[in-house]
Amino acid sequence: MKAMAHKERIKFFFVIPGILWVLIFTIFPLLYSLRLSFFQARLGQDQTFIGMGNFQGAFSDYRFWNSLSITVFFVVVSVSLTVLLGLGLALLFNRPRRGLRFFRSSFVLPIFTAPIALGYLGLTIFHEDVGAVNVALRMLGVVNPPGWFHQVWAARLAITLVDVWQWTSFCFLVLLAGLQNLPEELYEAAQLDTSSGWGIFRHITLPLLAPVLFTVTILRLVETLKVLDIPFSMTSGGPGAATQTYSFYVYLVGLRNFNAGYASALAYILLLIMLFISSFFFNRLRAIYD
Amino acid sequence: MATKNAISSRERSERVAPNAAAIPPVAERRRKPLKITDGMIWVLIVVATLWVFFPFYWAITTSFKEHLAIVSQPGFIPWLQFRPTLLNWEREFVNRGPEIMSGLTNSGIIAIGAMIIACALGTLAGYGLARFRFHRWQNKDVTLWFLSQRFLPPMVTVIPFFLVMKFLRLLDNPIALIIANATFTMPFAVLIMRDAFKELPIELEESALVDGCSHFSAFWRIALPLAAPAIAAAAIISFAFSWNEFLFALILTYERARPMSVIIAGVEHTQGIQFEFVATRLLVAILPPALLALTVQRWIVRGLTFGAVKG
Structure with missing residues (x-):
């Protein structure tokens, strides 16, 4: 009995330090910014309570809607491209093959490249006159390659492509691991019934891989919604505000214009969007960690 | 690696798909019918590897280009398209x-x-x-x-x-x-x-x-x-x-x-x-x-x- 009671107590010794740390360094900032969001507050000046004013202000702020729609474009294109490309590559390389090991190793590199550095590299790769992309396009005979930083959609595409480059390998590695964990016996049985590769993929691989696809999509979704570094370094939000993603706009409001109250309200709107999205997969995520 | 995967997949099969155990063992192990040929796969491996390495390659070659070369002779291949130089690295360090x-x-x-x-x-x-x-x-x-x-x-x-x-x-x-x-x-x-x-x-x-x-x-x-x-x-x-x-x-x-x-x-x-x-x-x-x-x-x-x- 004594041992049991001891066990009851010691278990807290293990988890409490981590919980406390995270509580102190996230809950306090979270509460403080919740408070700020109800105030007209500029950094270094007096604060006045304005209730829901900041939130109402956001809905009539065209830059808010602009950044939100850019982020939605970015998220949809980047997440679907990375997951689809990753899935394609994973299917292609899901077989014992000598080159695979080296290939897998090299695919780890993009994931750990600092996004901020990648943005600057993107700047040199997509440069209109001497960047790699346009030089290559001209070599291929394209007379008028896109002005990546002057055309609205080209710029949006450029930042998205850089993100796609960085995270395709992540999706590839995760989906490949998922494929290699699938039971081999099932495939062997399936091949007796049907010889169609598509049939096997559609009716066996895809359903079995669904949990992994789900995980990878969620993780990508959460990360891309926060995107800041790549547009920050690559386009500075330009041309105009064409690549001003949501986080970038919040950064400009809060940390360039020092409008802390409004920035906090905007950040909370993003948090609410994330909560809304995560509510859809909360139960499945909870089951994973059971 | 292949054996490791085989083991882990056998372990998993019971959890992931309970039916898998019910399927009788396959007497004759056949290779998957491949529609994609080996050659095509190798081409794709090369393309994908290029895709991964290209930005690094570009950064590395650019770091060995003189400023003038970057502006006037944009190219990808050292010695052929531009003359590499250590100048930038010297300056950096x-x-x-x-x-x-x-x-x-x-x-x-x-x-x-x-x-x-x-x-x-x-x-x-x-x-x-x-x-x-x-x-x-x-x-x-x-x-x-x-x-x-x-x-x-x-x-x-x-x-x-x-x-x-x-x-x-x-x-x-x-x-x-x-x-x-x-x-x-x-x-x-x-x-x-x-x-x-x-x-x-x-x-x-x-x-x-x-x-x-x-x-x-x-x-x-x-x-x-x-x-x-x-x-x-x-x-x-x-x-x-x-x-x-x-x-x-x-x-x-x-x-x-x-x-x-x-x-x-x-x-x-x-x-x-x-x-x-x-x-x-x-x-x-x-x-x-x-x-x-x-x-x-x-x-x-x-x-x-x-x-x-x-x-």
Whole structure:
């Protein structure tokens, strides 16, 4: 009995330090910014309570809607491209093959490249006159390659492509691991019934891989919604505000214009969007960690 | 590798698809009918590898180009299209050496500090979640709560964080960034370690407890050494993410404590961006975490998916 009671107590010794740390360094900032969001507050000046004013202000702020729609474009294109490309590559390389090991190793590199550095590299790769992309396009005979930083959609595409480059390998590695964990016996049985590769993929691989696809999509979704570094370094939000993603706009409001109250309200709107999205997969995520 | 996969897939088959066991063993093992030929696959491997390496290749070749060559002879192949030069690297390390050294030192201090805190607290919490049962809040909820830190947009916390650090007089001090990054990367450490401890056979620790070992020394002497590879993976992942973090670094430092990620952001000049300068600098900045990450590949998938997918 004594041992049991001891066990009851010691278990807290293990988890409490981590919980406390995270509580102190996230809950306090979270509460403080919740408070700020109800105030007209500029950094270094007096604060006045304005209730829901900041939130109402956001809905009539065209830059808010602009950044939100850019982020939605970015998220949809980047997440679907990375997951689809990753899935394609994973299917292609899901077989014992000598080159695979080296290939897998090299695919780890993009994931750990600092996004901020990648943005600057993107700047040199997509440069209109001497960047790699346009030089290559001209070599291929394209007379008028896109002005990546002057055309609205080209710029949006450029930042998205850089993100796609960085995270395709992540999706590839995760989906490949998922494929290699699938039971081999099932495939062997399936091949007796049907010889169609598509049939096997559609009716066996895809359903079995669904949990992994789900995980990878969620993780990508959460990360891309926060995107800041790549547009920050690559386009500075330009041309105009064409690549001003949501986080970038919040950064400009809060940390360039020092409008802390409004920035906090905007950040909370993003948090609410994330909560809304995560509510859809909360139960499945909870089951994973059971 | 192939045998390992075969084993793990056999283990999994019972859990993932209970029906799989019911299917009679296949007498005749046939190769999958391949529609895609081997040659095509090799072409695709090459294309995909080029896709991965091209940006690095571009950065490396650019770093060996003279400014004039970048503007007048844009090309991809050294010696053929441009004459490589060491000038940029010389400038980077000689003229701007002190700045780079201070950036690397700061990044190192920040990343190592954050790594130590995240891994220490994360390992404890991971062990607690793997080995004990919590009642009021279930283990999975605590786990998910740790994970949810990762979902939090940093923009929500950055302003209060700045104000707190200002109040504590920790602006432009690596400690502020160590605290921030330890918080951000702790979910990785907690979830990786929880997963790793769950896989260790509990019997070893139980028999130690029977022998009169305390819970803590069972953890410290038996579980911890066995989980060493996972700790290394958690450490390197939190190191890399802390090294690469930009927003908080930008806000919380302005001079002495600037890490590499912020120093890179200073590459833009008023007369436009200088490619060769960007290239040398970002190669210096991205190499340490990328090279470290190569050493814990086996854990990358599991680590980055928070244990949800086994690599």
